[in-house]
Amino acid sequence: MDKIEGYLEVGWKDGEVVVNHPDLKPDENGVGHIVFSPAQARSLATLLIKHASIAEDWTREQQEAERLKNIPPVDRSKRCMTDGSPVTEDHREIDPNTGQQKGYVALCPAERAKGFVRPVRRSYRHMTCNSVTSMGLALAETYARDPGFYSGTFCCHCQKHFPLDQFVWEGTTEKVGS
Numbered sequence: 001m002d003k004i005e006g007y008l009e010v011g012w013k014d015g016e017v018v019v020n021h022p023d024l025k026p027d028e029n030g031v032g033h034i035v036f037s038p039a040q041a042r043s044l045a046t047l048l049i050k051h052a053s054i055a056e057d058w059t060r061e062q063q064e065a066e067r068l069k070n071i072p073p074v075d076r077s078k079r080c081m082t083d084g085s086p087v088t089e090d091h092r093e094i095d096p097n098t099g100q101q102k103g104y105v106a107l108c109p110a111e112r113a114k115g116f117v118r119p120v121r122r123s124y125r126h127m128t129c130n131s132v133t134s135m136g137l138a139l140a141e142t143y144a145r146d147p148g149f150y151s152g153t154f155c156c157h158c159q160k161h162f163p164l165d166q167f168v169w170e171g172t173t174e175k176v177g178s
């Protein structure tokens with residue numbers, strides 16, 4: 001007999017699967033235990049696993065909804081460069097060798113630490129050229145804290161910036177910025 005503490009005992013007898021429940025008092029007809037054929041037992045096991053997953057998903061969704069409710073709204077005035085230093089006037093200047101800006105603005109570390117409303121994703125795909133670009137943690141966390149913070153981003157293959165609606169998070173069909 002295998003025992004699920006406090007609930008059920010599961011065993012077998014004469015080619016059948018027997019479940020004992022401590023709340024059931026056996027009578028002369030053997031009530032107090034349930035007998036399954038092996039096929040029934042397998043199908044019950046499948047159903048138990050299926051419903052356990054549904055129940056766990058529900059709990060996770062409740063917990064996630066509760067977590068999101070308690071995250072303070074983003075304060076977009078808390079802007080820093082990606083290294084945490086103050087925003088510079090000339091950060092938008094494009095480096096002619098790379099096509100990238102001199103620097104990029106992100107939410108400041110303390111603002112990002114207040115909580116993410118999306119997963120932190122480091123790579124996105126430019127649908128136009130199908131190339132993947134990875135970014136640093138400050139940018140990735142800014143997207144996670146405030147998905148609408150940026151309006152465009154850089155493709156390292158095209159070596160240019162484009163509007164966000166040309167990009168999806170790598171491995172998904174989810175638009176960057178959503």
Ligand SMILES: [Zn+2]
Pocket residue numbers: 126128129130131155156157158159
């Ligand atoms: Zn591209």
